[in-house]
Amino acid sequence: MKKALLAVCLSVGISSLAFSQTNEKQQETLMLPEKVYDFGKISQGRPVTHEFYFTNNSSDTLHLDNVQASCGCTTPVWKKDPVLPNNTSKITVGYNAAAEGPFEKTVTIFYNGNKTSAIKIKGEVTKAPVGSAPANNSIQLLKQ
Known part of the structure; x- marks a missing residue:
């Protein structure tokens, strides 16, 4: 009898856990249509940026608590203002x-106190040409 009762309790518990995880995924607050951006080949020493758009998919206000890159070579910038429901x-x-x-760098988004999401950038930095920049002969025209 105790084994049967234990089996029923475990079954109900596992079912409710699976249901709550499914609901969380369906009602994701921070909707990111793009989670990975590939810069392709970029020249060494030439900084690049990309904008990741997101939508608040909930009926509550979304607060970005922090956005943190996996290394110092990557810099995220975001507005500190709350994002109202259905706004981008x-x-x-x-x-x-x-x-x-x-390279492949991860940026972690911390929002609404205890939730996280991640975005990535990747690409390949190609070697910069060797030598100094070519002489600008037009500078003499400007001095005259």
């Missing part, structure tokens, strides 16, 4: 492209 805002992610080679 953006997070601009910059990458400094100093180091040559492929």
Whole structure:
């Protein structure tokens, strides 16, 4: 009898847990239509940015508590203002492209006190040309 009661309790508990996880996914507050952006090939030493748009998909106000990059070479910028229900805002992610080679960086979005979401940027930094910049012969015309 105790085993049967325990089995029923476990079954109900597991079912309700699965249902609550399904509901959470269906009612995601922070809707990100784009979670990964590929810059492709970019020149070394040339900073790049990309804007990730998001929508508050809930009936409550959305508060971005923090937006944190996985390293110092990536800089997220966002408005500190609350996002009203069904409104859209953006997070601009910059990458400094100093180091040559492929990269993939994660930016974590902390919102509404205890929730997180992540976006990524990736690409490949190509080596900058060797040598100094070509001489600007037109400067002499400006001095005359």
